Amino acid sequence: MDLVTPSIGLVFWTSLAFICLLILLRKFAWKPILGAIHEREQSIDEALNKAELAKQEMARLTSQNQDLMQQARAERDEILKEAKTLKDGILNEAKKQAQVEGTKLIEKAKIEIENQKKAALAEVKDQVSSLSLEIAERVLRTQLDDKTKQEALVANLLKDVELN
Amino acid sequence: MDCNRVFVSKVKRLTVVFTLLIAFLSIKIDTFAQVDSAVVPVDSAVAESAHAVSGEHGAEANHGKEKFEPTKVIMEHIADSHMWHLWGHTSLPLPVILYTPNGLEIFSSANFHHGEHDYNGKYNNYRLEEDHIKVVAADGKVDEEASKSVLDFSITKNVAAMFVAILVILIVFISVASSYKKRVGKSPKGLQSFIEPIVIFVRDDIAKPNIGHKYAKFMPYLLTTFFFLLFNNLLGLVPIFPGSANVTGNIALTFVMALGTLIVVNINGNKYYWKHIFLPDVPFWLWPLMVVVEVVGVISKPFALMVRLFANMTAGHIIVLSLISLIFIFETLAIAPVSVAFVIFMDVLELLVAFLQAFIFTLLTALFIGMAVEEHH
Secondary structure: OHHHOOOHHHHHHHHHHHHHHHHHHHHHHHHHHHHHHHHHHHHHHHHHHHHHHHHHHHHHHHHHHHHHHHHHHHHHHHHHHHHHHHHHHHHHHHHHHHHHHHHHHHHHHHHHHHHHHHHHHHHHHHHHHHHHHHHHHHHHHHHOOOHHHHHHHHHHHHHHHHHO | OHHHHHHHHHHHHHHHHHHHHHHHHHHHHHHHHHHHHHHOOOOHHHHHHOOOOOHHHHHHHHHOOOOOOHHHHHHHHHOOOOEEEEEOOEEEEOEEEEEEOOEEEEEEHHHHOOOOOOEEOOOOEEEEEOOEEEEEOOOOOEOHHHHHHOEEOOOOHHHHHHHHHHHHHHHHHHHHHHHHHHOOOOOOOOHHHHHHHHHHHHHHHHHHHHHOOOHHHHHHHHHHHHHHHHHHHHHHHOOOOOOOOOOOOOHHHHHHHHHHHHHHHHHOOOHHHHHHHHOOOOOHHHHHHHHHHHHHHHHHHHHHHHHHHHHHHHHHHHHHHHHHHHHHHHOOOOOHHHHHHHHHHHHHHHHHHHHHHHHHHHHHHHHHHHHHHOOOO
16 A cells, blocks of 8 residues: 555655756757757758759759750751852852853953954955055056057946946 | 677677676675675674665575565565665665654654664654654654654655656756757767657657647657656666666656646646537536546546556566565575576566656657647637
8 A cells, every 4th residue: 555655755856856857958958959950850851942942943954955055056057058058049149140241251252353353354355455456556557558558448448337 | 781790799798798797696695695694693683673675685684584575675675765775784864854743854864773763853753664754752652643744755765866867867958958059950969869869759759640730839848758757767777876766666756747747738728628528519418427427537547647657667676576586585596597587588678668658658648638739620
């Protein structure tokens, strides 16, 4: 029976000691310990969240980079294509122009040649006429030294005219 | 690999410790037997009247032609005492504080000389009878009436052991708290990393699931209860000073702890809790019955806590002491290895029980608080 009869002294001291322990530990132990644990848990959560965000940001940046790269590549291709067409255009144009110019030049040259030929022919004609005149003059002079021959010629000429 | 090496070395160390313990115990018993047989003839008068305070005293009584009474020895250990037995015939006297109708009396329990002498106090004469302080009347007989009026607030063995436990708790937790302040936001280290999982266990596995989101308010009470019981349970398992006191196996301590639970639960009970008790959801003619049942329930819950802790811890101490007593009952050393082997087994079991009982007490307290603060929608 003694075993299950709480003694007043032990009840008193236990109550006192437990209450003191509760107050002391609450102020000096539980508050800092639980606070620190809570804070650390929060900071760990925060760090994990941040890491997750950083990962997402990283993935976003990577995809963005890829997009940019692709875009740049496409742009480059386009520019290259454009340049090629431009070059071809210019080349064609130049060729055409050159052809046109060439034909023009040939044409001009032909005209010039024609002109030159004409001039040359005219000159030749002139010279031939003057030469023939001179020859004719000389021939006439030599033939018309005597009177008979002059008369014969005039008669001849007259004959021709009559014939006409 | 590394873990395995540590484990093997620990097992080796434990084996060595246990071997030494067994050796020590056998030598101790042997020498006491010799010393006692040498002392008894000279001291026979003392031996006859001596109280068997512990196992060694029991052995002494045995040699003094007195029958060894294991029940008496065990009960004396289980119960409280005004002396703290250290070893052999050495005891630590503890202060006696008596509240008499005339005023306070404070003196050392050494004045009783193990109950052999009366002490002439300021107001009365006192005698130590079966570790209870009684008032002695003028005719030399115990005055029961006067004894009842004297309240014993002595620092007994259990009180002193509890103070030791509290001191240990304060040192441990204040140092842990300071290491939290020193190492803000860093990982725990040393003692801190041993305590932190237990604190988190109390928070996440005891408080949160049972109390819910209002758990934070009750954390100091639950943690203090848990560690107070745990440290007292564990110190009770240590067979030498300053352990060995059966603090948590004392009904007075478990009574106070259960009373604490009762008060905390009922102070924090919300209107749903009180409505459940006084206006339960039953037909009105059942109210008289239900209210009585519910009120009994309010008392019986902490009562069960009180008895459970008391019975578990006391049972553990009784089993260990019974096994040790076997040596003295059979009066042979041959039984010692068997006894010690069983005691070691029991001690390991008690180690588990020490944690388990602290856990169960705290868990049920949290459960009752949770039932009291639960919101019904």
